[in-house]
Each structure stands twice: as structure tokens, then as C-alpha cells.
């Protein structure tokens with residue numbers, strides 16, 4: 001393992017869009033350590049297919065706001081929604097400056113697609129690999145920063161805290177099992193979602209809500225831990241492991257859902273939770289393990305141009321979407337709840353921030369509007385970085401000693417965390 005400093009200005013757990021964008025917005029002289037439980041490019045941010053929302057013109061503000069609120073069953077924080085929407089054009093400009101390519105028309109203008117719950121096309125995309133396009137460019141940029149060090153295959157096990165103030169984290173190197181403390185003025189939890197705790201999920205298996213477990217243990221405020229989003233359409237398979245997502249924009253572009261008799265049974269463009277309910281009800285009525293999704297109405301040109309990855313994946317599974325419907329089933333996809341944060345990503349613990357899917361900032365309410373999550377993750381990460389910089393570095397408060405012995409039984413700690421989160425979430429799992 002490379003030499004690790006005893007103390008950093010900022011410790012970031014997670015190298016998805018949230019972790020990376022925080023690092024990119026910290027001052028160039030701040031010493032930053034980023035941890036990731038797996039390889040740096042194995043994050044859900046790389047998996048995002050559909051795209052990223054943007055306020056494409058001021059006249060769309062009211063509709064975009066209303067679509068987000070309606071999808072969230074009006075449990076969203078209006079101030080957070082407003083902040084996200086109004087920050088989106090500048091954020092997209094930054095991504096373009098980093099070299100991110102979004103689909104454009106012949107005149108060079110952005111092309112917009114739409115997904116369920118959107119009353120307007122307002123989603124920027126890059127084929128069906130928008131997340132990879134965004135995250136790989138940002139990761140490349142952060143890797144070039146001399147003040148940022150990335151530790152792969154290293155996991156945050158806990159925060160070091162005293163009197164509700166965070167002094168850094170306890171880290172475990174996965175290969176050797178070595179556990180060590182990292183002190184920092186500020187710590188950012190950006191550990192992504194909880195899909196690894198579910199049998200059927202579109203998420204990477206190593207995303208097990210670790211930051212939530214840490215929060216539960218340390219009395220850090222959580223919010224809506226039971227708001228788990230199920231995606232209506234993942235490729236049905238008998239195999240175990242991560243479920244392959246069939247992006248919502250497929251339905252936005254005209255694909256239709258069919259029952260066992262190849263008849264349509266719902267409006268495919270309603271918000272995710274409603275379409276999920278309709279599919280589940282249909283499966284129950286038909287006594288089937290999946291329904292069908294027919295992509296033929298989209299047309300060959302758009303399928304090949306806009307959805308090449310989905311097209312190839314289905315071919316590998318034995319289905320040519322240009323000729324035949326594919327089997328689809330709902331699966332766990334996204335986590336709306338999380339570590340409660342304010343508009344700058346501050347948690348209830350001093351000097352501890354959270355951003356991305358692991359945080360709950362109020363944007364999504366009870367149900368996320370499609371393609372709002374990359375956007376809010378990026379925006380809150382930037383805001384957290386700026387809030388840290390504004391509060392200043394070089395804290396010299398006496399540091400509490402970290403009791404490393406307490407982490408010797410790693411498997412039990414992980415199991416306890418996972419069980420605690422599932423227990424909370426299942427009290428009222430939000431599926432229907």
C-alpha cells in the first residue's frame with residue numbers, strides 16, 4: 001500500500017460521481033484522500049444508461065419542478081428541487097468542459113430524450129452509456145490532480161468521532177484486512193446505494209449502504225430509509241447477480257409493455273412506482289414471472305443509435321429486440337432515503353458531509369424522477385466541497401484515539417450493519 005498521511009484535509013469515501021465531483025471542487029492545495037471499496041471505476045455512476053436532466057430553457061422550469069414533485073408524491077423539499085433545477089445548466093456546462101459528449105443534432109444543438117414521469121424531453125444522453133461517459137471523464141480529471149490520492153479496494157468501516165464531531169474514518173484494506181485510522185478535517189460519505197442488500201438489484205453487489213450502517217451506529221440522522229425505488233424494467237433472468245437495466249428512455253422513445261397475450265396493459269410513461277405496480281399486478285393476474293417489453297415501435301435506426309448496449313446485451317441473451325419482445329421484471333434500483341443532509345450536504349454530525357445516493361437531501365421525495373440522480377449527486381457534491389472550503393482547513397482540535405481493536409471482527413460488523421439497514425428499510429418497503 002502507498003504511504004498514507006496521518007491526516008488529510010478531506011477524506012472522501014466513494015469514487016462515484018458524488019465523491020469525484022467533491023474532490024474536483026476542493027481547493028488545489030487541500031490534501032484529499034479518496035477511498036473506494038472496489039476498483040475506482042466500479043460504481044453505479046458508470047452504469048447509468050438513460051441520461052441526466054437539465055433545465056433546457058427557463059420556460060421549462062415550472063414543468064420540470066412539477067414533474068419532480070409529482071413523481072416524489074409531493075414529499076420532496078421544494079427548496080432542494082429548486083436548487084437542483086436552477087443549478088443544472090451550469091453543471092452541464094462544466095461537464096462539457098471536462099470533455100463529456102452529449103448527443104447533438106446536425107446543427108450542434110443538444111438532443112433531448114424523455115423518460116417516465118417527464119412531461120417534456122429534457123434529458124441529455126450519450127447513447128445508452130451516459131453514466132460511463134460522464135464518470136470516466138471526471139475520474140480522468142481527478143486522477144490528474146496532485147493533491148488527490150485514490151486508494152482502491154479500501155473500505156470505510158466507521159467514522160472517528162467525539163461529541164458529535166467527525167475527525168476522519170476507520171479504513172480497512174480489503175486485500176490484507178489491515179485496519180487503520182485516517183484523520184481529516186472533513187469527511188464526505190459518498191458510498192452510493194443499497195442494492196447489494198437485495199437479491200434482485202440493478203446495482204453493483206458491493207454497494208451495501210455502508211454509510212447508512214455507520215450513521216445508524218453513530219446516531220447520525222437518517223431520513224426515509226424505507227424509500228427504496230424498484231425499477232419497472234430489468235431484463236428477466238434466472239441467473240443470480242446484478243440485474244441488467246432496460247432504461248426508461250426505451251419506453252420514452254416508444255417501447256410498449258405487453259402481458260402474456262401480447263396485449264398492452266398500462267401507460268408506459270407514468271412514474272416508475274406506478275408502472276412497477278401495474279407490472280406486478282399483471283404478473284400476478286397472468287401467473288407469470290415477467291411481462292414483455294416490445295422495442296420494435298422505436299424503429300431500427302433509433303434502437304441501433306440510441307440503445308446499442310441494450311441491443312447487444314439482449315442479443316447475447318438470445319433476444320433480437322428488432323424482431324421480438326424481451327422479458328422484463330421489476331428489481332431494486334435506487335434509494336431515495338439516506339443520511340439526512342442540508343442544502344450544502346452537511347449531516348447532523350459536525351464536519352461530516354454526505355452526497356450522492358447515500359444522502360437524502362429532499363430532492364426525490366418518495367420516488368425519484370428518472371435521470372435526476374446523477375444531477376443531484378453532482379450538484380450536492382460540489383456544494384459540499386464549497387462548504388468545506390468556506391469553513392476552512394487546518395483544524396487543530398485534539399483528536400480522539402481510534403480503538404482499532406473494536407473492528408477486529410469485520411464480518412460481524414458488516415452483517416450487523418446490513419441487518420440493521422434492511423430491518424429499517426423493510427419496515428415499510430416502498431414498492432407499490
Ligand SMILES: Cc1cc2nc3c(=O)[nH]c(=O)nc-3n(C[C@H](O)[C@H](O)[C@H](O)COP(=O)(O)OP(=O)(O)OC[C@H]3O[C@@H](n4cnc5c(N)ncnc54)[C@H](O)[C@@H]3O)c2cc1C
Nearest residue numbers: 014015016017018044045048050051156192356357373374
Ligand atoms: C443500472 C443503473 C442505471 C442508472 N441510470 C441512471 C440514469 O440514467 N440517470 C441518473 O440520473 N441516474 C441513474 N442511475 C442512478 C445513478 O447512477 C446513481 O444514483 C448515482 O450514480 C450515484 O452516484 P454516487 O456517487 O452516489 O454512488 P456510486 O456511483 O454508486 O458510487 C459509490 C462509491 O462508493 C464506494 N463505496 C461503497 N461503500 C464504500 C465503503 N464502505 N468505503 C469506501 N467506498 C465505498 C463504491 O466502491 C463506489 O466507488 C442508475 C443506476 C443504475 C444502477
